[in-house]
Amino acid sequence: MSILxxxxxxxxxxxxxxxxxxxxxxxxxxRSPVLLTVYLGLMSGGTVAFLWxxxxxxNYIYPxxxxxxxGILIFGLVLLLSFIAPAVAAGAISGERERRTYDLLLxxxxxxxxIVLGKWLASVAYLLFLVLAALPVMAVVFLFGxxxxxxxxxxxxxxxxxxxxxxxxxxxxxxxxKRSQAATIVSLVLVFLLIFGTLVVAGITAGGSNYAEPxxxxxxxxxxxxxxxxxxxxxxxxxxxAMPGAGDISPGRGIPLISSVxxxxxxxxxxxxxxxxxxxxxxSYSSAYPVSAAGGEKNKPKGLAAWPYWxxxxxxxxxxxxxxxxxxxxxxxxxxxxxxxxxxxxxAGARAGGS
Amino acid sequence: MIITRGLIKxxxxxxxxxxxxxxxxxxSVYGFIGQNGAGKTTTLRILAGLLxxxxxxxxxxxxxxxxDPRGIREVVGYMxxxxxxxxxxxxxxxxxxxxxxxxxxxxxxxxxxxxLLELVELGHKRDAFVDTLSRxxxxxxxxxxxxxxxPQVLLLDEPASGLDPxxxxxxxxxxxxxxxxxxxxxxxxxILSELADLCTHVGMIREGRLLRQGPLSDMLAGDRVRxxxxxxxxxxxxxxxxxxxxxxxxxxxxxVNQVEFRLSGDPGDIAALLREIVxxxxxxxxxxxxxQSLEDTFIQLAREVNGA
Numbered sequence: 001m002s003i004l005x006x007x008x009x010x011x012x013x014x015x016x017x018x019x020x021x022x023x024x025x026x027x028x029x030x031r032s033p034v035l036l037t038v039y040l041g042l043m044s045g046g047t048v049a050f051l052w053x054x055x056x057x058x059n060y061i062y063p064x065x066x067x068x069x070x071g072i073l074i075f076g077l078v079l080l081l082s083f084i085a086p087a088v089a090a091g092a093i094s095g096e097r098e099r100r101t102y103d104l105l106l107x108x109x110x111x112x113x114x115i116v117l118g119k120w121l122a123s124v125a126y127l128l129f130l131v132l133a134a135l136p137v138m139a140v141v142f143l144f145g146x147x148x149x150x151x152x153x154x155x156x157x158x159x160x161x162x163x164x165x166x167x168x169x170x171x172x173x174x175x176x177x178k179r180s181q182a183a184t185i186v187s188l189v190l191v192f193l194l195i196f197g198t199l200v201v202a203g204i205t206a207g208g209s210n211y212a213e214p215x216x217x218x219x220x221x222x223x224x225x226x227x228x229x230x231x232x233x234x235x236x237x238x239x240x241x242a243m244p245g246a247g248d249i250s251p252g253r254g255i256p257l258i259s260s261v262x263x264x265x266x267x268x269x270x271x272x273x274x275x276x277x278x279x280x281x282x283x284s285y286s287s288a289y290p291v292s293a294a295g296g297e298k299n300k301p302k303g304l305a306a307w308p309y310w311x312x313x314x315x316x317x318x319x320x321x322x323x324x325x326x327x328x329x330x331x332x333x334x335x336x337x338x339x340x341x342x343x344x345x346x347x348a349g350a351r352a353g354g355s
Numbered sequence: 356m357i358i359t360r361g362l363i364k365x366x367x368x369x370x371x372x373x374x375x376x377x378x379x380x381x382x383s384v385y386g387f388i389g390q391n392g393a394g395k396t397t398t399l400r401i402l403a404g405l406l407x408x409x410x411x412x413x414x415x416x417x418x419x420x421x422x423d424p425r426g427i428r429e430v431v432g433y434m435x436x437x438x439x440x441x442x443x444x445x446x447x448x449x450x451x452x453x454x455x456x457x458x459x460x461x462x463x464x465x466x467x468x469x470x471l472l473e474l475v476e477l478g479h480k481r482d483a484f485v486d487t488l489s490r491x492x493x494x495x496x497x498x499x500x501x502x503x504x505x506p507q508v509l510l511l512d513e514p515a516s517g518l519d520p521x522x523x524x525x526x527x528x529x530x531x532x533x534x535x536x537x538x539x540x541x542x543x544x545x546i547l548s549e550l551a552d553l554c555t556h557v558g559m560i561r562e563g564r565l566l567r568q569g570p571l572s573d574m575l576a577g578d579r580v581r582x583x584x585x586x587x588x589x590x591x592x593x594x595x596x597x598x599x600x601x602x603x604x605x606x607x608x609x610x611v612n613q614v615e616f617r618l619s620g621d622p623g624d625i626a627a628l629l630r631e632i633v634x635x636x637x638x639x640x641x642x643x644x645x646x647q648s649l650e651d652t653f654i655q656l657a658r659e660v661n662g663a
Contacts, residue, residue, distance in 0.1 A: 006425065009458060012458075013455065013456050013457065013458045014456065016455060017452050017453075017455035017456050018456075020452075020455075021441065021444065021448075021452050024443075024444070024448070025441065025443045025444070028443045029443055099439035099440075099441070100435070100437050100438050100439035101438070101439045101440070101441060103400075103403075103405055103433070103435050103438070104433075104435070104438060104453070104497075104500065105456065106405060107403055107404065107405065107428055107431065107433045108428065108453060108456035108457050109425075109428055109429075109456065109457045109458050109504070110456040110457075334405050334406070335404065335405075335406075335407050335424060336407075339407040340407050340421045340422075340424075342409075343407050343408055343409060343410060343411075343421055344421050344422070346409065346410040347361070347410050347411055347412055347421075
C-alpha cells in the first residue's frame with residue numbers, strides 16, 4: 001500500500017509542477033506567438049486561396065465545394081500537427097540535459113514517470129491548443145454545408161491522435177538521443193516515413209503480390225485479405241473515415257491524395273475477383289464496415305480487419321504512445337536497478353572474501 | 356553522518372574511485388579537496404544517488420545509497436558544479452517549481468520561498484527572470500533550491516567556482532549561516548584557501564583514493580614537515596647550498612636574497628640547520644617558520660604519494 005502511495009506521490013510530484021512549468025514556459029517569450037502566427041497564417045492563407053480559386057470564377061458554387069474544402073483543411077491540419085508534435089516534444093528531455101537542469105530534477109522527490117508524463121501532457125496540451133485555435137478556420141466549412149458534425153469531430157479526433165502518438169515519439173527520441181537538434185531531425189524523418197513511407201511500402205508490396213493473385217475457385221470460402229497494419233501508422237489512412245460517405249466505394253473522397261491512395265491500396269490488396277465477389281455478398285469493398293449481413297457470415301472481415309480505419313489508427317497510436325513513454329522513462333533512469341543489484345552483490349562478495 | 360567504504364567507480368577503463376573510505380561527522384563542514392579529475396564530483400554524485408558505484412557501500416544519515424534512493428533524496432540537498440536554470444521562469448516561480456517537485460505546495464511553499472530568498476539575500480529579486488541574475492546570484496539561488504526540502508546534508512560541488520571575490524565572500528557567509536543551523540555540509544573544491552576559512556574537517560583525494568582526512572586543526576598542526584623563510588643581506592647562494600645538502604630539507608622557492616624551504620624534523624634539527632647557515636658566508640637578517648596552509652599539506656601529501 002505504501003509502495004502505491006509513494007508511486008502516486010512521486011508521479012504527482014513530477015507531473016503537476018512539470019506540466020505547469022512547461023505550459024507557462026510555452027506561453028512566454030517570442031517563440032510561441034510566432035509559431036501560432038505562422039500556423040494560423042498557413043491555415044488562413046490556405047482557406048483564402050481555396051475560396052479565391054473556387055468561388056471567384058463564375059459566381060457559381062459547386063455543390064461539393066464544402067466537402068473539398070473540408071478535405072483540404074483536415075489534410076493540411078493533420079500534416080501540420082504531424083510535424084509540429086514531434087518538433088515540440090523533441091527538445092523536452094534533451095533540453096533539460098543541454099540546460100544542465102536534468103540532475104536537479106532527478107534529485108527531487110518527483111518520479112521519472114511523473115516527469116515524462118508531465119512533459120508529454122504539456123506538449124499534448126499545446127497541440128490541443130493549436131487544434132482549438134484552428135477551429136474558427138474549420139468553421140468556414142459550415143458556410144457551405146455537407147459535412148456532418150460527427151465527421152468533423154472524427155477529423156479533430158484524428159488530429160489529436162496524431163499529436164498524442166507523434167508527440168510521444170518525439171519525447172522518446174529526445175530521451176534516447178540526448179541532443180535536441182538531432183532528436184528533432186530524426187523524429188521529423190521518422191514521422192515523414194510513418195505518414196508517407198508506410199503507404200509507399202504497402203503499395204510496392206501489393207504491386208509485387210499481384211503476381212501471386214489467387215484465382216476464384218467458385219467457392220465463397222476465402223478470407224478477405226486485409227490492408228497491412230503498418231498502413232494505419234499513417235494518419236492519412238484514418239482520414240478516410242473522417243469524410244462523409246466513408247462507407248461507399250471511395251473512402252476519403254474530397255481529401256487530396258487520400259482517396260486515390262487508399263483506393264489504389266485496396267485494389268492492390270484485394271484482387272479484382274475477390275472484390276467482385278465481396279460486392280455480391282453485400283460488403284462495401286472500400287471500407288472495413290460490413291454494409292450488409294446478407295450472404296456468408298464467414299466471409300466477413302474478422303478481428304482487427306473488421307475495425308474501422310480510425311480505430312485501427314487509434315490502436316497503433318496508443319501502442320506507439322505507450323511504447324515511446326516506457327522507452328523514454330527507461331532511457332532517463334540514471335540508476336538502472338540491475339546496476340544497484342550488481343553493486344550490492346559485488347560488495348557482499350568482497351566482504352565475504354575479506355572475512 | 357556520511358560513511359563510505361571501499362567505493363569503486365569506473366568510467367570505461369578509467370578508475371574514477373579506487374576504494375574510497377570517507378567519514379563525515381554530523382554537523383561538520385567537510386572540505387573535499389582534490390585536483391580536477393580526482394574523483395570529487397563522482398563521489399558527490401554517488402552520495403546524491405545519481406550514480407551507482409561498481410562496488411562498495413555508502414550511507415548518508417543512516418540511509419544506504421544503493422538500497423534506499425528515495426530516502427537519500429529526503430536527506431540530501433545537492434548543488435552540482437555546473438548547473439542550469441530555467442531562463443523563462445521568475446526567481447520565485449523557480450523555487451516554487453522545485454518545492455512542488457519535492458511535494459511542498461500552497462502557503463507552506465510560498466513561505467519557504469520567501470524565507471529562502473531572504474537567507475540567500477535574493478528577496479528583492481523574487482519577480483526577476485532567472486536569466487537576468489548574475490552568476491553569483493544564480494549560485495545562491497541554486498543553493499536555496501537545494502535547501503527547499505530542509506535536508507540534513509548538503510553536497511556542494513565547487514560552489515564558489517566562477518564567482519568574483521565579493522560573491523565568494525557572500526557565499527561563504529551563507530555557508531557559515533547554514534553551518535550554524537546544524538547542517539552537515541560537504542564542499543568540494545580545488546581552491547584550498549577558501550576551504551581553510553570555512554571547514555571543520557578536511558578530506559584529501561587523489562586519483563580516486565583518499566590521501567588523508569580528519570579535523571582541519573589536526574591536518575595542519577599534525578604535520579612533521581614545516582615551512583621556513585630565510586632572508587639575507589645579499590645573495591642566498593651559500594644558505595641554499597647548505598639547505599640542499601641537509602637531510603629532510605627541500606627548497607620551495609628562491610629569490611635573490613630570499614629562500615623558502617621545507618624541513619622535516621624536530622626543533623633540534625631546525626636549530627642545527629640555522630646554526631650551520633649563520634656560520635656560513637650568508638648574512639642572515641630574517642629566519643621564521645611560516646604558517647602551514649592546507650595547500651602546502653595537500654602538495655606535500657601528493658609528493659609523498661608520488662615518491663612512494
